[in-house]
Amino acid sequence: MNFNFLSPVPDFVLAHNQLLSPQALGRKLRIHSAQKGIPDLEGVTIAILGVLENRNDINYLGEEFKLNDIRKSLYALYPGSWTTTIADLGDINKGESVEDTYFALKTTIAILIKKRIIPIIIGGSQDLTYANYRAYDDLIPMVNIVSVDCSFNLGDSSKPIKNNSFVGKIILDEPYNLFNYANVGYQTYFNSQEEIDLMDKLYFESYRLGQVSKDITIVEPVMRDANMVSIDLSCVKGAEVSLNQKLSPNGLDGKEICAISRYAGISNKVSSIGIYEYKPSKDDEITSMLIAQIIWYFIEGVNFRVKDDIFLDEKSFQKFITLVDTEELVFYKSNKTGRWWIEIPFLSEVNNKLKRHTLLPCMHQDYLDACSNKVPNRWYKALQRNSL
Known part of the structure; x- marks a missing residue:
């Protein structure tokens, strides 16, 4: 099996993990380490996958980022009454070009889904959703995407792909595999009227932040129909995240984004999820802990999946x-x-x-x-x- 693209979880994160309680989640994971290599994936249900790529962020200024704080926060949490086996496969580093990173991510996701393993992608810029979508090219004929985001990211598809225009590429690039695109939590003032009109014209679904906050349960059937989910952390209101992560005073709160993640986990159809636009700060414990809890709730949801959609009996x-x-x-x-x-x-x-x-x-x-x-x-x- 070709996982050549993956680099191991750093030794200092593993050393930190060894100091945790034996009951902590980190002590129960199968972790890709420099010493032991890629873990055995037999029986694994969920795999965590970091992607250190942010060059197609429209605000990219050459900054690097790491996911170590997220891993430390996640490992320290306690699992629920779960039956799933979880692996942390480490990170996909930046390729020579962004296209190389896309190829590595697409290939890795396709391998995992074929093995019936759900990848949880923790990424840089949200254009990585495009590579996630392309992983389904040879897996299923039509794909339903749900994006939890304050904007639609349709953009100008005639221009090179960026983190604010990747959905336009998904719609217009061959092969045409997109059946439905649904946005959860958009904020009108972050979207041009042309984009809002185009969403209607294509009969895609969109749910405003106010609708979602008023009744979070409207998200459940949307997630139940999704094959893949993409979460942009900019949909979370500024008061809930670290300094570099703040975008808007309005947005989903921590409880709401975790509930949405749990709905994604409960869905029998969701076979991959990505959490994007992570921007570390020096005071970063809050954002990394929020991402850890979003992941925790997704895993919790997967553990409560019920096969109730086969209407034969x-x-x-x-x-x-x-x-x-x-x-x-x-x-x-x-x-x-x-x-x-x-x-x-x-x-x-x-x-x-x-x-x-x-x-x-x-x-x-x-x-x-x-x-x-x-x-x-x-x-x-x-x-x-x-x-x-």
Whole structure:
């Protein structure tokens, strides 16, 4: 197996780890060390992967960064009642060019996903999401991305890729594998009206910060439908993070970003997650601890995954049919978890990407809305995307 791109976790971090309680998370990880090399991945469910690449940050001035403080914070936490085996594979260093780093990341993620291991990527600039997306080229036909971010990052796709324009590249670069892009927590004043209009035109989903803060549970069905998740730390409000990390007085608080990460973990579909735009400061304990807790909650979520989306046994679900105008909407509710889905019909006249009835995760509220003759927004957008 080719993991030549990976450099081990530094010895001083491992020495720090040895001083922790035997019950601490760091003492239970399989860690890539200079002494022992890459750990055995047999039985591993989750792998932590650092990427020391930030050259496509629009504000890049040649600064280097390390992830040692994040590892120290994460290792010191105590695990929950978990059954998953977790590895820390160390870091992918900067390549000769950014494209080399992308290639290394894409290759490593693809190997891990094929082995049914979920990579947690801790990165520099968020354009690494593009490499994460490209890892799926030979794995699945269509990819759903959820970005937790204050901006859409559509940018000008005719220009070289940057951390504020990588989504435009994902949409327009071949092969075209993107089915849905959903943004969670955007702040309107950080996005041009053209970008907001384009999101609508492409029938992508977007949830404003106010919507998310008012009812965090709207994020759960969005995550349940995601293959990969990208978190930009700039979505967290300035009061919650270290000096270099501060972007805006408004944003998600620590509790909200951890809840969102847990929803990503619970999703049976999410097979990779990245946390990006880490900018260390001298007073950095707060940001590194926040990232450690975001990772902790994702792992917690993975440990609570329940297979409730295979509707073959009629005893495992309830089916509800309702009429909205002339449209018959079919809902399913899992008896095991109480989670809801809505059926997207097959459009025979369209050469569509979904060759069968597809179930879209939704909320109980969507069913109540349909009963009140109101078309659920997620269902409408999915149907329109499917017709494009």
